[in-house]
Amino acid sequence: xxxxxxxxxxxxxxRDVLDNDTITMAEETTANDVEEWDSLNHIQLVVAIxxxxxxxxxxxEIQGWAKIGDLVSSIASKSVK
Amino acid sequence: xxxxxxxxxxxRISTLNPLHSKKVKRNLKKMDEAYFRRxxxxxxxxxxLLGNEGKDLEYGIDCYLKMIADVNFESVQFAQTxxxxxxxxxxxxxxxxxxxxxxxxxxxxLVMSQFLWxxxxxxxxxxxxxxxxxxxxxxxxxxxxxxxxxxxSEAISIIGSGAIYDLVDISKSSIEIAxxxxxxxxxxxxxxxxxEYFPASKYDFITMGEVLEHVEDPVRLLKxxxxxxxDEGKVYVTTPTNAPAIDHIYLFKNADDIRNVIKxxxxxxxxxxxxxxxxVTPEFAEQYKISMMFAGVLVKAK
Numbered sequence: 001x002x003x004x005x006x007x008x009x010x011x012x013x014x015r016d017v018l019d020n021d022t023i024t025m026a027e028e029t030t031a032n033d034v035e036e037w038d039s040l041n042h043i044q045l046v047v048a049i050x051x052x053x054x055x056x057x058x059x060x061e062i063q064g065w066a067k068i069g070d071l072v073s074s075i076a077s078k079s080v081k
Numbered sequence: 082x083x084x085x086x087x088x089x090x091x092x093r094i095s096t097l098n099p100l101h102s103k104k105v106k107r108n109l110k111k112m113d114e115a116y117f118r119r120x121x122x123x124x125x126x127x128x129x130l131l132g133n134e135g136k137d138l139e140y141g142i143d144c145y146l147k148m149i150a151d152v153n154f155e156s157v158q159f160a161q162t163x164x165x166x167x168x169x170x171x172x173x174x175x176x177x178x179x180x181x182x183x184x185x186x187x188x189x190x191l192v193m194s195q196f197l198w199x200x201x202x203x204x205x206x207x208x209x210x211x212x213x214x215x216x217x218x219x220x221x222x223x224x225x226x227x228x229x230x231x232x233x234s235e236a237i238s239i240i241g242s243g244a245i246y247d248l249v250d251i252s253k254s255s256i257e258i259a260x261x262x263x264x265x266x267x268x269x270x271x272x273x274x275x276x277e278y279f280p281a282s283k284y285d286f287i288t289m290g291e292v293l294e295h296v297e298d299p300v301r302l303l304k305x306x307x308x309x310x311x312d313e314g315k316v317y318v319t320t321p322t323n324a325p326a327i328d329h330i331y332l333f334k335n336a337d338d339i340r341n342v343i344k345x346x347x348x349x350x351x352x353x354x355x356x357x358x359x360x361v362t363p364e365f366a367e368q369y370k371i372s373m374m375f376a377g378v379l380v381k382a383k
Binding site for chain 2: 030031032037038039040042043044046047050057058059060062063064
């Protein structure tokens with residue numbers, strides 16, 4: 001799965017969990033750009049991402065990615081090719 | 082004008098963890114003047130403690146964010162399994178209590194959470210109210226698991242110097258922090274397991290904040306408190322539901338689970354307060370198992 005495919009899937013997950021169909025994620029998107037993305041929703045997002053991509057994040061990773069591109073990199077490094 | 086300590090804390094959290102800072106800022110928006118006065122007094126005391134150890138407030142904030150990282154990780158596991166990751170005291174002892182490095186950041190993190198978590202502050206106000214109403218009957222006060230010493234400090238400031246204050250804590254780190262945070266030398270500190278504590282006289286008031294979730298058998302612990310309190314005395318107990326953390330063992334799934342344990346130990350609940358850790362509707366809280374803090378004033382069942 002390449003980065004754009006991961007990003008596309010993430011976009012769907014964010015829209016679903018945050019219940020907002022207008023969200024459009026880009027590699028440079030941060031938590032400050034998405035109002036509903038807070039620490040509470042973050043847990044639900046991580047759970048949904050782990051389930052969708054069938055992977056486990058470490059405690060350090062869950063603490064928060066500076067931008068979506070970092071999250072994409074985390075997923076890319078763990079995903080089965 | 083120089084920023085207050087609380088503002089400095091919020092600024093650093095915003096830089097290091099923007100996601101978490103959203104929650105903190107949202108919490109602070111709801112607070113009144115009394116809160117900011119108390120928070121600043123508390124943080125000043127804490128800052129002096131840090132200074133005496135050659136540390137600064139940034140160190141305290143970094144510890145707090147490490148604790149938040151742990152809570153987030155545990156929360157993800159909890160959302161997936163519906164259970165806490167640790168099941169026994171031995172497990173938690175190896176993982177947390179006997180690891181000085183973990184205890185260090187965890188204790189500092191908890192200190193900071195007292196004023197950054199709105200439900201912690203709400204319960205503190207409730208405690209103050211209960212102590213104010215009960216103070217004329219309190220000559221002997223005991224706190225079990227005193228943590229950072231905030232509650233016993235509040236009790237002393239309300240009840241005054243005429244009472245006897247004893248504190249029992251199993252953790253050396255806790256006792257050390259409490260000693261430094263309590264600006265009063267009237268407290269008798271006892272570093273031991275409460276089950277090994279057999280004082281000559283009983284107490285008029287016992288406080289035990291957020292301890293029940295750390296033990297395998299909360300009924301046994303409450304029964305011990307039952308044996309330590311006077312027949313007309315009161316016990317102030319707090320414990321959370323659905324609160325994944327590295328050292329939580331006993332999972333209370335709802336307020337009734339807590340009420341049942343209290344009743345089984347021979348107490349009845351004179352009054353209680355329940356508050357969710359997040360600003361959500363009860364329906365959302367139920368669906369996503371959002372933590373709720375329970376505070377109860379217990380008396381011996383007749």
